Amino acid sequence: MERLNPHARADRYGSRINRTQSPIRVGSVPYLSIMLASLLPVLLIADVMPLLPSLGFLMLLAWRMVRPGLLPLWVGAPLGAFDDLFSGQPFGSAMLLWSLALIGIELIEARFPWRGFWQDWFTAGLAAVLVWLAGLMLSGAPVTPEMLVVALPQALLAVLLYPILARMVASLDRFRLARARRIG
């Protein structure tokens, strides 16, 4: 067969047999990408107002929506604890909010299983806005009207960033499952 057509046993990702993924990448890429997204906003100097929505949470949402069932349900607590170390929120707030968001999404998904991109975006946007609002309330400082006004762009940005992050997660997922070595 191969003599007639070299691509006979291949799809567009390459050979369909002898495809071995790297076990390290399969397990680590989602977690590392979420932790990196938690770290990145730290490098900006925001002296006037919050500049970015919580990228770590958006990344977690994107992984949850694009690859449901990949991350365990309880993953919000450890990843949230990591985010709390850098986000400036009191320790424990992301642990609580991310866990609640993941449980909520899981419960909703069990009732409305068939989803598409728009529904994913709606769910992720709603979750991001709710977590943003709750994060402001739990920030450890009294919430002033001025604070809410300057934080509004954060909510808008969170909703608009989701599709981009979902595409990024999709390509990260391809990298995660790409062939790492040839056996034999």
Place this chain on the structure above:
Amino acid sequence: MAPPSSRRSGFSKKAQFSLFTGYLLAGAGALLGLALLTLSLWQPTAFAPLRGLAGDVVAPAGEVTAVARSGQQGFFSGIAGYFRAGSQNAALREEMELARIRLAEAEAVKAENRRLKALLGLQDKAVKPVAVARLVGSTATSGRRFAFLGAGSSDGVRPGMPVLSERGVIGRVLETGRASARVLLLTDSESVLPVRRANGDVVAFAEGRGDGMLRVRLVNLGINPLKPGDLMVTSGAGGYYRPGVAVAVITETTPDGGIARLVAEPSATNYVAVEPVYQPEAVAALRAQRAATGDVDNADREEEPAPPAAQAAQAAPSPSPSPTASATPDQGDE
């Protein structure tokens, strides 16, 4: 995309149990988060060592971006400079001539100042900074305004020390790691700083509003003497900051004070200096006094250590124009 059917438990006991365990663990995680959140809202410094460790890890990466940031600022201001070169040149020349005159006047004042101080037996002691470092990052996703500093307890930085740039006050060190520290910026809504007007005896508190502006609240209410354009400087009350450092410029007045814009914007600074606490004895005395009265959670609160009411009581009787005199109420407390 529909969720994979393997995630439905069906009649399999094993699948049902693993699904149940997942919910159980997630719920436990949420409860743990709630407990830790309550603890850290009650005792904000409880997780300071953990955060210090985390800050140490990201500080080197922050150094790199800080260098890039200052380079990029120069680049953009260079381009912007070309567009306004002509008119700016004329304006600057005029300004320089005025400044020369002012400089001569200042020399005269300085000489007189030296003479008067010699008469009084006071001496100028220059404050030597504990450390000079870059701001390596900030909490850009939170409603709180903290910055990370590239120097920590191994450089001698301790919580409570003021952080200043060459233009004015940036904030106060809140927590320290070994090679990094967390700074409470003035714009944070928990930050309160005792200030006075640069050319007068108006005493006030500058509180962060959370949107980049400061709310200046006068200690003595009555007719509001503030005008837009007034410069507010630190008064030295509370013992943390040395008096006379620029803080903010009033942009509009309100019935009880005004709204002010920062003089030293953290995002526009290159290096900042950490200075020692101005009156360590006064700060220690205030803290001990508060601990004795049972107000324990306020002793280590993230705001300016003395609550406005307590400081108002100190500052109000002797609002004095001289920086050295305005620090005396603290010494009297010891």
